[in-house]
Amino acid sequence: MSEATLYGLCGAVLVGLGLFGLIVHPQPLRKILAFNLIGGGVFLLFGVVARRGAAAGFGGDPVPHALIITGIVVAFAATALAIALLLRLFQETGRATLGSDG
């Protein structure tokens, strides 16, 4: 098994773990954390595709690398927006959960 495959399997497990956290945690902040874990796993899977595409003197395919960098920045923007929404919810209602409040 190559090291790229190893990190690929790690990424696959990370996506599953993050998804689990996203489903079972009632607190939105924990869901945001879990969502970022999934992001890390997906980027790692992408990185494996890039690493396997090493050619022409590059250690990896630069096109997926550029996409991952774009992805990390956009994930940050989404996280910042989600947190702002959450803090506003807390400010308005004094609660920070999405549960059934009737």
Add this chain to the structure above:
Amino acid sequence: MSLALDALTTLAVSVGAFFFLAGTVGLLRFPDALSRLHALTKADNLGLGLVVLGLLFQVEGPFAALKLISVWLLTLLAGATVTQLIARTARPGGPPV
């Protein structure tokens, strides 16, 4: 020549790694937060310094060497001041941050 340099690198990096171990042992064994903080920062910064020293025998050119040293200096400066900040927070009734 390169064999001697390699030997120096091995020695310095090994001793540096040992200090990281010492820092962790301190973290595990010391009784309160302040002494754990002490063990952590002193030992790890020394360990990092030795690792940098070891790598200096390997780098090509003065610019790369300067960069390694500046990473260590930055870590020391930032570490020393941030540790103050953490210690004030960790100590109950300590002066305000």
Add this chain to the structure above:
Amino acid sequence: MAFDSGLAVLVLGVAVWTIAARDTFAAVVGFVAYGLLLALAWVRLAAPDVALTEAAIGSGVTGGLLIGASTRLRRTETAAAGEEPGPTLRLAAAVLCGLVSAGLAAIVLMLPEPAPTLAPQAAANIAATGLGNPVTAVLMAYRAIDTLLETVVLLLALVGVWSLAPDRVWGGFPGPRHHADPDGVLTFIAQLLVPLGILVGIHIFWVGSVAPGGEFQGATILAAMWILAMMAGLVDAPPVSRRWLRLLLIAGPAVFFAIGLAGFAMAGAFLAYPVEYAKLLIVTIEIPVTLSIAATLALLVAGPPERAPHR
């Protein structure tokens, strides 16, 4: 290989901690560790550009943002504890997520051989951009439209964050006012680190044309330093209605778009660069883009306006 296995186990370990920790703050600490370990993994995967981005954004600025939120939401923790799903739902979720992981793992093991790659094309065309770093060449030339749209997405996210401000503070100052204590340690740290950090940020941005680095990584460091200066009370966040701030935020995308349009006249297509001016044009785009991204990221962390503007 032993190193990689150990690193993968550590990454999975902190990921499990981030999901399983009882205390949200402890989970956030786990997430910061996760970002840092991923940065190491990116070095091992021969992707130093991504390692820089992950260290700066994935661990650093996202960590700072999440820590701020978790300390504010502390008091709601106990209330949420009663709403956890029952064992049946947890088991079902675990099975579903296990299946997703297994499917992805199977795909990783069945990836085609030899692997498809665009690296030779990138290598063949890099000379036309005058750049030495293939990732920057992809970001600024072949996939420039992605990067242009990304700067717009960041702005849209900021507009979204600002729109959450209550009406009475609209156009005001984001976040609480931090007061500088002249003898305080935090003030000292900020005075020490901010100038050094600005230097490092410019360095990382500038080497991006020939070596790993670039506008996103450099901009993130600049943003972190601005936030540090705000936290220490050295500067206040500007009111979001300030004209110079608005201009700074749109300068990057605007210059990018203008040069893109000029591409029609100069080279016959949107965002096409004439070969002899390619590097000059790319750097002309990158400088305002870096400043705009830095300002946008910092204000995203600062959050919506909370204090009314002075009148």
Add this chain to the structure above:
Amino acid sequence: MADFLVAAAGFVLATVALGLVRILRGPGDDDRIMAPQLLGTGGIAALLLLAEAMRVPAAVDAALILALLAAFVSAAFVKGFARPGADGA
């Protein structure tokens, strides 16, 4: 030489991981706010070792970023604790 440096990076990372377990278990947050400091120093050492072992000079830049942002994250931690829940809301 490269193998030795990678092994050293692995060793440093392992000791840091051990320390991290201690810190994360708490029980108080006093210990947890040390985490960025611990991780920062250990991560920087591992990155520098990998940079030399794998001949990726850019990893030194990553270490530089980490040195800055570890301090930034620590400051954010402490700032959050100095006034728990005092701002906003």
